[in-house]
Amino acid sequence: MYADYYKYHALGNDYLVIDPNKSNITLTEKNIRLICHRNFGIGSDGILYGPFFQNDSMSQRMSLRIFNPDGSEAEKSGNGLRIFARYLLDQRYISEKEFTLKTAGGTVQVELLDNKGRQIKIDMGTISFFAVNEQLVINNQPLQITSLSIGNPHCVVLCDALSTETVLELGPVIEQHSRFPNRTNVQFLNIIDRRTIQIEIWERGAGYTLASGSSSCAAAGAAYRLGLVDQEVNVLMPGGVIQVKIRHDGHIFMTGPVCAVQSGLFAADLKEILDS
Numbered sequence: 001m002y003a004d005y006y007k008y009h010a011l012g013n014d015y016l017v018i019d020p021n022k023s024n025i026t027l028t029e030k031n032i033r034l035i036c037h038r039n040f041g042i043g044s045d046g047i048l049y050g051p052f053f054q055n056d057s058m059s060q061r062m063s064l065r066i067f068n069p070d071g072s073e074a075e076k077s078g079n080g081l082r083i084f085a086r087y088l089l090d091q092r093y094i095s096e097k098e099f100t101l102k103t104a105g106g107t108v109q110v111e112l113l114d115n116k117g118r119q120i121k122i123d124m125g126t127i128s129f130f131a132v133n134e135q136l137v138i139n140n141q142p143l144q145i146t147s148l149s150i151g152n153p154h155c156v157v158l159c160d161a162l163s164t165e166t167v168l169e170l171g172p173v174i175e176q177h178s179r180f181p182n183r184t185n186v187q188f189l190n191i192i193d194r195r196t197i198q199i200e201i202w203e204r205g206a207g208y209t210l211a212s213g214s215s216s217c218a219a220a221g222a223a224y225r226l227g228l229v230d231q232e233v234n235v236l237m238p239g240g241v242i243q244v245k246i247r248h249d250g251h252i253f254m255t256g257p258v259c260a261v262q263s264g265l266f267a268a269d270l271k272e273i274l275d276s
C-alpha cells in the first residue's frame with residue numbers, strides 16, 4: 001500500500017522513512033524541518049531517505065541518506081540503520097537475513113535476528129579516535145572527554161552521575177564547540193560495571209533523544225578504550241537498552257529492537273506548503 005511516509009521507532013528514537021521510489025517529495029532543508037516538526041509537521045528525530053540502488057540492481061547494493069530534524073545530513077545513524085533495514089523487509093525490498101547497506105559514513109553489515117525484523121544486529125564498522133580522555137572546559141566546568149568517529153562524530157563525556165539538566169545545559173554547547181568544526185553528537189557516560197554503562201544523549205541536529213545507536217557504540221567503544229568495560233556491554237538509555245560488542249579486530253556490533261508505528265499520507269494543506 002502506498003504511503004508518503006513510514007514511521008518507526010527504536011527505543012523511542014523515532015524516524016520517518018521516505019522512499020524516493022514511491023514519493024516525489026523534495027527534501028529541502030525547509031521541508032525536512034517542517035516534516036520533522038512535532039507541532040507543525042508529522043514529528044520525528046529524523047528522516048531516512050532511500051533506498052537508492054547502485055548499478056540499477058536490487059542485489060544488496062542499497063544506500064540511504066539520513067537527515068536530522070534541523071535539515072542537516074548525518075553520515076550514519078545506528079537506530080536509523082536498524083529501522084531502515086526493517087523497512088526494507090516490510091516492503092519486501094529484501095528477503096535475505098544478511099545484507100549490506102551503504103551510508104555516507106561507510107557500509108554496514110545487517111543481520112535480521114528474527115523473521116519480523118524486530119531485533120536487528122549491525123556491524124557498525126570501526127572507531128577512529130581523535131582525543132582520548134582529554135580535558136575540555138565548558139561553562140567553567142572541566143570535563144573529561146573522548147572524541148571519535150564511527151562514521152559520524154561523537155564526544156563522550158565521562159561522568160560520576162547523569163542528570164538530564166546537565167545534558168540540556170552542556171549538550172548544545174559541546175555540540176557547537178569550535179573543537180568540532182562539523183559539530184558533534186554528545187554522550188554523557190556513567191560506568192555502572194564492566195558489562196553495563198548508562199548514557200544520556202545530546203544529538204547533533206536533533207537535540208535530546210531517548211536513545212541513539214551510534215551513541216551507544218561510541219560510548220561503549222570509548223569506555224573500552226579507557227579500560228573501564230569488557231568487550232560486551234549493555235548500554236542503558238532513557239528509551240531502553242542496546243547491546244554492544246567490540247570484536248578483537250575493532251569492529252563494533254550493535255543489537256537492538258525496532259518497532260513499526262504507522263504509515264500515512266501528507267494532507268493537502270501540508271503538501272501545498274511542502275510543494276511551494
Ligand SMILES: N[C@@H](CCC[C@H](N)C(=O)O)C(=O)O
Pocket residue numbers: 013046068073074075076077078079080152153185203204205206209211212213214215
Ligand atoms: N539517532 C542516531 C544518530 C543520528 C545522526 C546524528 N544526529 C548525527 O548528526 O550524526 C543513532 O541512532 O545513531
